[in-house]
Amino acid sequence: MKKYLVLIILFVLPLVAYLFFASGINNFAKLPVLTESIEELELITDKDFNNKISILLFLGNDIENREGDALNLNQKIYKRFYQFKDFQFISISPLGIENKTNLLKEKLSSGTNTDMKNWSFIHLDEDKINELFSSLSTNLQLDENLSSPYAYIIDKFSSLRGRDDSDGIKFGYDSRSVADINNNMLDDVKIILAEYRLALKKNNIFKD
Numbered sequence: 001m002k003k004y005l006v007l008i009i010l011f012v013l014p015l016v017a018y019l020f021f022a023s024g025i026n027n028f029a030k031l032p033v034l035t036e037s038i039e040e041l042e043l044i045t046d047k048d049f050n051n052k053i054s055i056l057l058f059l060g061n062d063i064e065n066r067e068g069d070a071l072n073l074n075q076k077i078y079k080r081f082y083q084f085k086d087f088q089f090i091s092i093s094p095l096g097i098e099n100k101t102n103l104l105k106e107k108l109s110s111g112t113n114t115d116m117k118n119w120s121f122i123h124l125d126e127d128k129i130n131e132l133f134s135s136l137s138t139n140l141q142l143d144e145n146l147s148s149p150y151a152y153i154i155d156k157f158s159s160l161r162g163r164d165d166s167d168g169i170k171f172g173y174d175s176r177s178v179a180d181i182n183n184n185m186l187d188d189v190k191i192i193l194a195e196y197r198l199a200l201k202k203n204n205i206f207k208d
Helices: 002-028 040-045 063-081 098-111 126-135 178-202
Strands: 033-035 053-059 087-094 119-124 147-154 163-165 168-170
Touching: 040 119, 040 126, 053 063, 053 178, 063 087, 063 098, 063 147, 063 178, 087 098, 087 126, 098 119, 119 126, 147 178
Parallel strands: 053 087, 087 119
Antiparallel strands: 053 147, 163 168
16 A cells, blocks of 8 residues: 555655646736737837837826825836836826826826836827727726826737636736736736747747
8 A cells, every 4th residue: 555655645746736836837928918009109108019028007197196006016017027128118197297197207207216218108198098098908997187097018929818717708907906016917927928928938039
């Protein structure tokens, strides 16, 4: 009996463990594409989305009330990944509130010693903001201040990425919720960056 137990421990359990993790890699190695090739992104914002992984935010008019959300994302996501050269944050706000945006940018950089070089703040007219948001084709909406509390992951092909599993489709990540950022967004950003690095290695663009 002991002999069979030893054989199970040495041979069967490692095989089961391998199959388990292999299954996990197949299921989670890539983040699902939810909206393909959103051409409107670059046309509307005049910002280079191609070949960059972008976190897209809609801060709206009432930007001072979104400060806590921005700080959450700054602390949990931006500060962790901004040194990745093809990673960026892009915040969308209406025209006319540039002063408020500058104040938020100063708070983000000074209060947490953050280098804001990869966080862009873009101001658009109302129609373009609505057009840009609609192009994402989500089940979410902008509020009356042209704001959304959700952060959206855009890949290097200008496609919206997120989750599509037993819990439903997750188009965006709630910046008001530290739990959503920690438990979902952080993992998904890691996945898409790993996916991108793997693609670069396959094409021999760089080697570690």
